[in-house]
Amino acid sequence: MSNITVTTPRAPTRKRDQQVRRIIRRLRTLAPHLDNPVFLPTLQSFARVSLMLERGYAFLRAADVVGDDGEIRSSYDSVRRMAETAARLAKELGLTPSTLRAMSRERPVDLAASFVEHDNGGDQ
Numbered sequence: 001m002s003n004i005t006v007t008t009p010r011a012p013t014r015k016r017d018q019q020v021r022r023i024i025r026r027l028r029t030l031a032p033h034l035d036n037p038v039f040l041p042t043l044q045s046f047a048r049v050s051l052m053l054e055r056g057y058a059f060l061r062a063a064d065v066v067g068d069d070g071e072i073r074s075s076y077d078s079v080r081r082m083a084e085t086a087a088r089l090a091k092e093l094g095l096t097p098s099t100l101r102a103m104s105r106e107r108p109v110d111l112a113a114s115f116v117e118h119d120n121g122g123d124q
Contacts, residue, residue: 016051019051023046024043031095031100042092043093045089046086046089046095049082049085049089056078056079060073063075
């Protein structure tokens with residue numbers, strides 16, 4: 001018989017998970033096309049990277065650019081890569097300004113009304 005220990009997530013982990021869920025909710029409110037389960041893994045990645053980027057930038061903002069060894073901190077490259085990843089994920093999710101602008105100009109389609117109109121001879 002094996003001894004399996006079940007642990008509950010620590011408070012910081014739960015807090016980060018809540019932050020990820022909150023970001024996803026906000027994104028789905030701002031961009032309703034993301035309210036589809038197929039987007040969830042990419043949304044989660046975007047939210048996680050965004051949180052790490054925010055923390056990394058806050059650390060660098062408070063620290064000197066040059067480390068104790070006289071070299072530029074490698075953290076700057078890490079933050080740059082996280083920013084690139086966040087931008088790539090935002091593009092994949094359709095969260096770029098041009099995509100959101102194009103989507104806001106689209107007229108919503110009422111499929112039910114379209115079918116009723118077609119059935120009543122509206123297309124003849």
